[in-house]
Amino acid sequence: MYVCICNAITEDDVHGCLSGGGCGTAKEVKAACGFKPGCGSCTKRLHAMVSEYRTASELADALTGGPLPLAAVPDETPVGAAADEIVPPAPATETGAAPRTAA
Numbered sequence: 001m002y003v004c005i006c007n008a009i010t011e012d013d014v015h016g017c018l019s020g021g022g023c024g025t026a027k028e029v030k031a032a033c034g035f036k037p038g039c040g041s042c043t044k045r046l047h048a049m050v051s052e053y054r055t056a057s058e059l060a061d062a063l064t065g066g067p068l069p070l071a072a073v074p075d076e077t078p079v080g081a082a083a084d085e086i087v088p089p090a091p092a093t094e095t096g097a098a099p100r101t102a103a
Contacts, residue, residue, distance in 0.1 A: 003045050006038025014046065018053045026050045 003009050017023040017032040026047050029035075035042075 003049065004035060004038065004042035006042070007033070007035050009033050009035060009042070011049070014049050015053075018050065024050075024054070 001011050003011055003014055013033050014029055017029045023029045023032050026043070029046060029050060
C-alpha cells in the first residue's frame, strides 16, 4: 500500500528504511526514501509507522535482553547434513566465552 502517493513511496519502502537503512525518525525516512514536498497527507501515516517500528523494536529488545550481537553465517550446509540438523552456536556469556555443555 502507498504511504505517499505524491512520491510513490510504499509501506515496503518505509519498512526497508526502518529495518535496514538505519533510519529511526520520520525525517531520516523522508530523506532516505526521497520524499519531496507534496500534499502532506502522508506525514501522519509516516509518523505512525515510525512509532510502531520503534515500539516493536524496544519490546523485542526488552524481551530478549537487548539487540543480538552479529554472528557469522556459514556459507553453505556441510556435506551430508540436512539443514534442520545444523545446530546454531551457543550464546556467549557475559565474559564473552560460550558456556560449556556436557557431552
